[in-house]
Amino acid sequence: MKYLITGARGFVGGYLAAEIRRRDPSAKIIAVDRTGDSGLDLLDLEAVASVVAREQPEHLIHLASLSSVGASWQDPVASFTNNTNIFLNVLEAVRRGSAKTRVLSVGSSEEYGIVTAADLPLNEERRLAPVSPYAVARVAQEHLGDVYVRGFGLDIVATRSFNHVGPGQTDQFVISALAKQFAELAAGKRDHLDVGTTTVVRDFLDVRDVVNAYCELLARGTRGEVYNVCSGRGLSIDDVIGLLSTISGLSPKRVTDPARLRPVENAFVIGSNAKLRAAVGWAPSIALETSLRDVYDYWRAREALTSPGREGS
């Protein structure tokens, strides 16, 4: 089986490639990234179309994305083009040259927008009401996928993926940023914790459970359907800080960093994974405490690696 992964060298891509190989050691995985030997600008439709037509993958997983909500407020245009426009190019490339390819369209829980307690847990029927540039880009992506299924007959399965957690995620994302700071605190390199709004509640899923769900959806998801990929439970950032305090044995002072606040923010986001469970028999397998310990250990190891080389240390 041949797979094409956009954003293959990103955080999720590495885990996905590993999961595909675990399931099918003879799988051929075509990695498409903006940088590296196979550097390809996904904003260049003709280039994308050429690669897709040549490779004829059975499965295409579109992970390439500027997936930071915060960054989308800094540069809405870059966020939009590097989410929606690159996805549209991928779809158009498949339509033109490889119409049998099954596409996994990875969306976001941010598509739901501001929610009230009565909406929880969020299921796939809920109205989409995006409140950030990033969320708008993801909604447009999902709508485009729907149009290509219904109007052009493409085979697309879509997700609304909730917050990921796992070793290797950049510190643009809240848990990774917090775990990194705890590692710096443990190494004596900082004396406080910079935080944004700590009362917000999110649904965190280990990236290894995420990619397991993606493989199941490629194998058995229903064409044209969208599935939440989430844990089904909510944790506040305060909860996460508490768990990281327990793991690290540290209780740092908190300082609110204005750069970590956003113009519009969801108070809480918790998803229902009932549809995904029912469709493919998937269930989460990694406890959040395990995920947090792995992420903390990842940053501790990075601290240990980098500290000897620093000037003045």
Added chain:
Amino acid sequence: MKYLITGARGFVGGYLAAEIRRRDPSAKIIAVDRTGDSGLDLLDLEAVASVVAREQPEHLIHLASLSSVGASWQDPVASFTNNTNIFLNVLEAVRRGSAKTRVLSVGSSEEYGIVTAADLPLNEERRLAPVSPYAVARVAQEHLGDVYVRGFGLDIVATRSFNHVGPGQTDQFVISALAKQFAELAAGKRDHLDVGTTTVVRDFLDVRDVVNAYCELLARGTRGEVYNVCSGRGLSIDDVIGLLSTISGLSPKRVTDPARLRPVENAFVIGSNAKLRAAVGWAPSIALETSLRDVYDYWRAREALTSPGREGS
């Protein structure tokens, strides 16, 4: 008062400029178009930002668009970039350099998608469910406007404008295409009527009533709100053909032209204009029969002008 109109030299732009001048003879109208002396590529963010920052218009009306649903099925990428991306560039230009400008975001009834009889007439609360590339682009545009209002404090009023009718519209649009064919039939230049699906029902509003609504919304619409701009009544394409038969005195044979059929099509679209009426006191003033006669006369006059120069005639 200074106005900046994108797409000013298009079909609606001409009528809008005339309406603005009728209301305010001393209005300064900056016309931004892709072609002409002031040629500006709206896909070039820096160029757009430079113009907006220099001009500081009180009102910006964004009419530039690839507004054909049919064409969006032929080239989804062009439709998306020339609707959503150019609008995002306009918003970003206003945010960076002219944040007090009131923006009129012109959307489309196509945003509603497939509807059932129970949904009619469509009001602004109905869920958006776009089913064409063009409709997806318009929904994304509206969502982006909402994000720029809520997240960046911009002053945007949005519309969902239903089908327009009026002299000067290109024959990409159904009524203009039919009226043109009736004019050709009257001139003896064709012997049948090419049609698509004639049972579809649409809500047609004269372009002069459309631009009147736009001026009222600029003056008195509520920031962050979206308003249907429509007649409130539905006509089938069969009805339109019947009226054009009466106007022209012709009853041509109909031939279904596959090029006029679409992969996914709404069966009927009728809007409610109650919100617009209540907000600004607007009401339609031109009967559809009058609009159709004007469009037919427009094409008859064009036929009269162009026929002597044709080879072989």
